[in-house]
Amino acid sequence: MKKLDRHYLLRHRDVAGIGTLKGYEADGGYSGLKKALSEFEPDALVDLVKASGLRGRGGAGFPTGLKWSFLAKDGRPRALVVNADEGEPGTFKDREIIEHNPHQLIEGMLIASYATRAPESFIYIRGEFLRGYEVLQQAIAEAMEGGYIGDKVLGTDFSHRMYLYRGAGAYICGEESALLESLEGRRGNPRLKPPFPAVAGVYGLPTVVNNVETIANLPPLILNGAEWHRQWGTEKSPGLKVMSVSGHVARPGNYEVPLDTTLRELIEMAGGVTPGHQVKAVIPGGSSMPLLPASKLDTSIDYESLVQAGSMLGSGGCIVMDDTTCIVAAVARVVRFYRDESCGKCTPCREGTYWMTDVLDRLEGGLGELDDLDTLLDVADNINGKAFCPLGDASVGFMVSAIRHFRDEFVEHITGRTCPLGARLYDTVNY
Amino acid sequence: MTPEEKAPGTPPDWDSDWAAWAAAAKAEYPRAQSALMPFLHRVQARDGWLRPEALDAAARYLELPRQYVESVVSFYSLFRTEPTGHRTIHVCVSLSCALAGSDALLHNLEETLGIRVGQTTPDGSYTLLEAECLAACDLAPACQVNLRYVGPVPPERFQTLLEEEVPTREEA
Numbered sequence: 001m002k003k004l005d006r007h008y009l010l011r012h013r014d015v016a017g018i019g020t021l022k023g024y025e026a027d028g029g030y031s032g033l034k035k036a037l038s039e040f041e042p043d044a045l046v047d048l049v050k051a052s053g054l055r056g057r058g059g060a061g062f063p064t065g066l067k068w069s070f071l072a073k074d075g076r077p078r079a080l081v082v083n084a085d086e087g088e089p090g091t092f093k094d095r096e097i098i099e100h101n102p103h104q105l106i107e108g109m110l111i112a113s114y115a116t117r118a119p120e121s122f123i124y125i126r127g128e129f130l131r132g133y134e135v136l137q138q139a140i141a142e143a144m145e146g147g148y149i150g151d152k153v154l155g156t157d158f159s160h161r162m163y164l165y166r167g168a169g170a171y172i173c174g175e176e177s178a179l180l181e182s183l184e185g186r187r188g189n190p191r192l193k194p195p196f197p198a199v200a201g202v203y204g205l206p207t208v209v210n211n212v213e214t215i216a217n218l219p220p221l222i223l224n225g226a227e228w229h230r231q232w233g234t235e236k237s238p239g240l241k242v243m244s245v246s247g248h249v250a251r252p253g254n255y256e257v258p259l260d261t262t263l264r265e266l267i268e269m270a271g272g273v274t275p276g277h278q279v280k281a282v283i284p285g286g287s288s289m290p291l292l293p294a295s296k297l298d299t300s301i302d303y304e305s306l307v308q309a310g311s312m313l314g315s316g317g318c319i320v321m322d323d324t325t326c327i328v329a330a331v332a333r334v335v336r337f338y339r340d341e342s343c344g345k346c347t348p349c350r351e352g353t354y355w356m357t358d359v360l361d362r363l364e365g366g367l368g369e370l371d372d373l374d375t376l377l378d379v380a381d382n383i384n385g386k387a388f389c390p391l392g393d394a395s396v397g398f399m400v401s402a403i404r405h406f407r408d409e410f411v412e413h414i415t416g417r418t419c420p421l422g423a424r425l426y427d428t429v430n431y
Numbered sequence: 432m433t434p435e436e437k438a439p440g441t442p443p444d445w446d447s448d449w450a451a452w453a454a455a456a457k458a459e460y461p462r463a464q465s466a467l468m469p470f471l472h473r474v475q476a477r478d479g480w481l482r483p484e485a486l487d488a489a490a491r492y493l494e495l496p497r498q499y500v501e502s503v504v505s506f507y508s509l510f511r512t513e514p515t516g517h518r519t520i521h522v523c524v525s526l527s528c529a530l531a532g533s534d535a536l537l538h539n540l541e542e543t544l545g546i547r548v549g550q551t552t553p554d555g556s557y558t559l560l561e562a563e564c565l566a567a568c569d570l571a572p573a574c575q576v577n578l579r580y581v582g583p584v585p586p587e588r589f590q591t592l593l594e595e596e597v598p599t600r601e602e603a
Contacts, residue, residue, distance in 0.1 A: 089525040089564040120461060127472070127509045128521075128565055130578040163460055166472055168507035171563060185467040187506040203462050246527040246568030253569045287526055287564075317568070319527055333529050337563055343506075 002232055002258055008220045009213065009242050010256050012100035019135065021142035024103035030148060032219030036111045037156045045115035045222070052226040053238040058083055058174075058211030059286070059315045061237075061303045068116050070198040072206040079207045080113045080121035081183065081197075082215055085167055085174040087126055088286035089337060090317025093242040093254050094212035098125070098132040101216070102139035106162070108215035110148060111222055113160055116208055120161045124179050127168040136164050171341035175389050176209040178343065189345045190389035211315075213242055233259030237302035241316055245270040248277065248322035257301070264297040267320055277322040281405070285314025287334045288394030290401030291321075310401065326421045327406045328413050331399045332360035338395030346388035352379050353395050360399075363410065366418040373403060373410055434477065449474065449485060453492030466493055467503055471510055480511040508563075516551045516558040520592055521575040524561045527568035535586035536572050537561065543589065557593070 007013050017023030024030070036045055050065030071078055082105070086094040097105060105123075113121050125133050140162055143149045151159045170188045172178045177191035180202050201207020217239065221229050230238040237259045243266055246252040250271025257266065263282055273279050281291040284301060290311045292299065299309040306313050321330060339353035356379050359372050380396035387393060403410060412420045433451040434443065452473045456466035467489060474485045481504060490497040504510045520540065524533045537548060540559055544552050551558040567573035570582030574592055584591055 086566045087564050090527055090568055091564075092566045092568050095566045126566070127507070128562070128575065128578060131580070161461075165460070165465065166468065168468055168472070169509035170507050182468070183465060184462070185464045185503065187503055244568060246571060247530050252527075252571065283526075319530075319568070321530065325530065330526060330530070333524075333526050337525055340563055 032222040033107050033110050036222050042115050052229040057213035072199045078118040079202050079205045080118045081209045082123045084125040084212050087171045088315045090286045090319040091315040092244045102135050104216050106143050108218035111218045122163045172343045189343050234302045243316045245318045247320040248274045249320050259302045260300045274322045280323045281321045283319040285312050286317035289314045290397045293405045327402050328364045331402045332364045334398050348383045349387040349392035352383040368414040449488035479515045519558040521560050521562035523565040523573045525564035528571040531571035532586045533572040539589040
């Protein structure tokens with residue numbers, strides 16, 4: 001791992017006052033946009049992003065430049081939508097960027113809009129981010145005042161409008177097509193694909209949907225070039241990543257690291273696991289991802305290595321669980337989240353998450369039966385790959401991996417008729 | 432005139448306020464169909480909840496079927512169709528917060544306030560709700576009071592949430 005000399009995404013940690021336009025400009029802010037507008041044709045910017053190897057930071061890891069190049073080329077106006085509906089359990093990186101470094105996001109949006117020839121862009125921010133909404137409102141107003149948003153940006157032929165839109169409490173709206181539904185004033189049910197947003201997105205226009213962190217990568221990338229970006233990480237997973245570390249660590253928080261950092265190094269940066277205890281398991285990329293046992297801590301966080309180890313980078317929400325954690329309780333909690341957040345549109349996800357929660361609650365309460373594990377795996381098998389959108393798949397990864405790695409602990413709950421750790425996460429009255 | 436444009440302290444003139452907010456929301460986005468949720472947010476920020484008459488107004492002024500308004504409102508957990516307390520407390524119960532004791536925290540709040548999750552105290556002071564991941568696992572157990580973050584709140588320090596210097600809805 002190459003050590004970082006400074007922050008590039010969490011820039012506010014090195015430079016005070018960067019949240020305002022004046023402070024951001026004083027630190028060289030908006031020079032990436034200036035360079036993009038004066039030195040690049042839009043297509044050349046797309047090529048630069050492709051060459052950098054930047055991949056989407058929202059969870060899927062799809063190459064950003066390639067995504068941009070899929071936009072329908074039929075003369076219709078295009079749109080950029082930024083997904084600020086951060087809500088994957090374990091992930092809180094976008095919140096920090098939005099609240100403390102909003103102009104880097106706005107600058108990145110302007111660069112992406114110029115590159116994709118989008119006259120309008122939208123930020124869809126979750127309703128709970130009231131502070132973030134206010135910060136962005138202010139920052140957008142400042143950027144308009146400063147001539148970065150509006151007609152003839154910085155005297156060029158590029159004109160742009162930016163809109164800010166609040167969600168109202170629905171994890172599913174982080175799924176891009178559900179987000180677009182919500183942005184158009186409807187229930188956040190996912191859309192049937194195809195057509196993909198690149199062909200018919202917001203208001204039916206060809207649309208790019210990118211994550212906050214992906215967009216925040218653009219200003220330094222444009223300024224410094226593709227090779228600069230590739231100095232970090234691996235060949236296939238270059239660049240920097242903001243990892244959210246939480247759970248049983250001394251200093252939970254966001255850590256901006258090169259993509260070839262190992263999980264062990266990351267946990268050390270976060271002050272290490274609870275003193276006197278050992279790591280039992282880690283979810284490297286948010287609760288939708290399979291867990292990794294302690295034996296895999298030397299895995300690098302790049303997309304490929306984590307897949308090889310049996311999990312995924314996802315959104316970079318790293319949840320550390322020490323040896324006091326009851327895995328069954330943790331799984332029950334995570335699956336309950338998906339039950340509550342399932343939009344209800346398709347049967348496998350709506351019914352499956354309900355029944356898995358039911359069985360897991362019984363198991364954790366000491367009322368499980370030996371065939372419950374087969375039932376759980378069978379239900380999971382009937383959700384995985386068979387649900388309408390990725391939320392269904394997301395609900396089973398952690399559970400299936402937990403049963404694989406900690407089967408004995410599940411069995412002990414059944415044969416012992418109680419949680420062996422006595423560490424029940426929850427109160428029965430709240431089911 | 433929207434309520435924000437009126438002199439401070441002007442009492443609500445329900446229907447004309449709703450009409451003004453609807454018109455403002457329609458003008459704010461490229462297509463009028465995007466106006467519904469911004470309208471509902473404005474109404475709820477002032478009134479604390481979405482009374483049936485406000486949903487009627489949404490349908491009337493945004494030219495939407497009343498059932499459509501209802502279907503949108505019922506989908507999103509932040510939209511409330513019952514009166515809420517002056518302070519709405521959300522306790523995050525997702526994994527990182529659960530590992531840090533969010534269930535015990537909720538339990539302590541229930542005992543102290545004498546209500547269950549989902550309820551409002553009889554005097555209208557507090558509404559207690561569970562939240563799914565608030566994207567603040569670094570503050571675990573994380574909470575929000577009127578959508579302002581408070582955390583970490585260890586279970587034994589539940590009192591912080593009741594005293595916290597967060598403005599009530601009316602003061603915000």
